[in-house]
Amino acid sequence: EDKVVQSPLSLVVHEGDTVTLNCSYEVTNFRSLLWYKQEKKAPTFLFMLTSSGIEKKSGRLSSILDKKELFSILNITATQTGDSAIYLCAVTRMRSETSGSRLTFGEGTQLTVNP
């Protein structure tokens, strides 16, 4: 059974702080790891990582994958109150064309950024 563990489960910081969110996984035939941000409603896609050591970056957010140690981190620099959200990590397996891109999600990290 695939397993995704995120830490910490919740985090409270002040604006301007830098945060690191962790995601470790156990999955058979790993294909990719994805990060989503969930504010009040729908999760929205942030990054997809398939190769170790290659950093993905979007503005103040960045993420990297370590396939040897089976984890990923999501960094947010100079946090803003708008970064307050649940950050979800998910993994996909190598599967056949008929079985789709099934995601196994972690529990999420609730980030609160205070002014």
Place this chain on the structure above:
Amino acid sequence: NAGVTQTPKFRVLKTGQSMTLLCAQDMNHEYMYWYRQDPGMGLRLIHYSVGEGTTAKGEVPDGYNVSRLKKQNFLLGLESAAPSQTSVYFCASSYGPSYQPQHFGDGTRLSIL
């Protein structure tokens, strides 16, 4: 630019009642998914579909049925609602099996009394 639309947004049912949640996407995606999200358990896959007329079980399929009669719609049915099915339900879609990111709807909050 609607993306993935779920209806209804909220619903309260009594135990034993039935209902259908509707998901519609306008992105011409082949793959569609239904998840439930519960506190402390993240998002869990209920059923999914890899194309019109096909469905498959996910991680927690018991008590639910689905249908994909049209490519743009994916229906989730509860035949006899139970309090354990109180949850927030999310529909998602993706372009194909090449591990493309999934696009989510805004969710349906369902309470079973």
